[in-house]
Amino acid sequence: MPKVHTDKAFEQDLREIREKLLGMGASVERQIAASMRSLTDRDSKLAEQVKASDQEVNRLEVEIDNLCRKVLALRQPAASDLRLITTALKIVTDLERIGDLAVNIAERAIDLNQAPPLAQYQDLPKLAALTQRQVKKALDAFVAANPEMAEEVLKGDDLVDALFLKIFNELLSFMLENSKNIRRAMGLMFVAKHLERIGDHATNLAEMVIYMVKGTDVRHPRSRDLT
Secondary structure: OOOHHHHHHHHHHHHHHHHHHHHHHHHHHHHHHHHHHHHHHOOOHHHHHHHHHHHHHEEEEEEHHHHHHHHHHHHOOHHHHHHHHHHHHHHHHHHHHHHHHHHHHHHHHHHHHHOOOOOOOOHHHHHHHHHHHEEEEEEEEHHHHHHHEEEEEEEEHHHHHHHHHHHHHHHHHHHHHHHHHHHHHHHHHHHHHHHHHHOOOOHHHHHHHHHHHOOOOOOOOHHHOOO
16 A cells, blocks of 8 residues: 655645546546547547547646656655656656557547448457556556556556457458458558557556566566566
8 A cells, every 4th residue: 555654745745646647547548448439439529529638638747747846856755755756757658648549549530430441340449448457457556556466467468469469460351352441451450559559558557566666677578577
């Protein structure tokens, strides 16, 4: 569990950082879900709303950055508190990039919605749901300071990669069957790649949680042995 401070003002600052990060995380989760719905439901108006919502995510990024820097300057945190602040600064960057990727999906949806659907998108929503769960679990691990939960996110990335590869191969076969499918299949490949990248950012979040709690850098494969 997060450490509680006797300095109430300091504790309030840390609580505000956690709450704002959770709010930003919830916003990008909604962006992922809405961008995929705009594709599967062929709803370009919803895609435009996703694009507009990116301003809120960017605003939260700036607010959290400023709050973290204020705490660093005024509180001069040490040890685990310093790791918490530096982790928050990195997490906010990954969340902002996740939001950008959701916007990219919405932009692809607007383009794809202007043409007849290529095929059922059954695997793409599965990939989107999986990456959303990865993001949520990584954020929950951050709030609970739970490295075991974060480790589950690292393991779950293999599922994301496997499903992405399956989608990629299916779309490649569509292109090989008929050249008229190429443009639409490529658009869907970009959507799948954006989702796979969201999964990578969720992994980044989880790695930073492990660093925050244990002080162990697991960003490289050889250092992932946490035992």
